[in-house]
Amino acid sequence: MEFLSNPETWxxxxxxxxxxxxxxLKVPGTMGKALDDRAAKIKADLDAAAKLKAEAEAALAxxxxxxxxxxxxxxxxxxxxxAVAEALAAKAEADLAAALARKVETGKAKIxxxxxxxxxxxxxxxxEAAVAAAREIIATRLDGAAKDRLIxxxxxxxxxxxx
Numbered sequence: 001m002e003f004l005s006n007p008e009t010w011x012x013x014x015x016x017x018x019x020x021x022x023x024x025l026k027v028p029g030t031m032g033k034a035l036d037d038r039a040a041k042i043k044a045d046l047d048a049a050a051k052l053k054a055e056a057e058a059a060l061a062x063x064x065x066x067x068x069x070x071x072x073x074x075x076x077x078x079x080x081x082x083a084v085a086e087a088l089a090a091k092a093e094a095d096l097a098a099a100l101a102r103k104v105e106t107g108k109a110k111i112x113x114x115x116x117x118x119x120x121x122x123x124x125x126x127x128e129a130a131v132a133a134a135r136e137i138i139a140t141r142l143d144g145a146a147k148d149r150l151i152x153x154x155x156x157x158x159x160x161x162x163x
Contacts, residue, residue, distance in 0.1 A: 138150065
């Protein structure tokens, strides 16, 4: 019985009982299931992380595309605004030139009208002066018979001019 007094024997017996108890209580299956569950959870977390990474990359690509589009749109808006401003400036310049031309023409017309009025006034004054001078000459130099003959000639010339 030396076999029972040997401590190594008791260690071996305790080990066999321990392993038997573990197998009886299905610890390896439970641990395997727990490890499988943990592995499945880790795999699900990795899949979710990969999905989130893909979504983040897609969002980043979309953001970069939107930024490029926004830059292009801003550049197009600036170009269009410059074109509109140039068109407005050209139109304003043309309108100003047309307005100045109208004012010049109006000024020329007013000057021509004033000139025509001045000429008419000078002619009127000259005609009045000529009539007054003729009246004075007729009154001082012609006798009665010559006056009558002159009046008759004038009346007949007016009559022929009116007909």
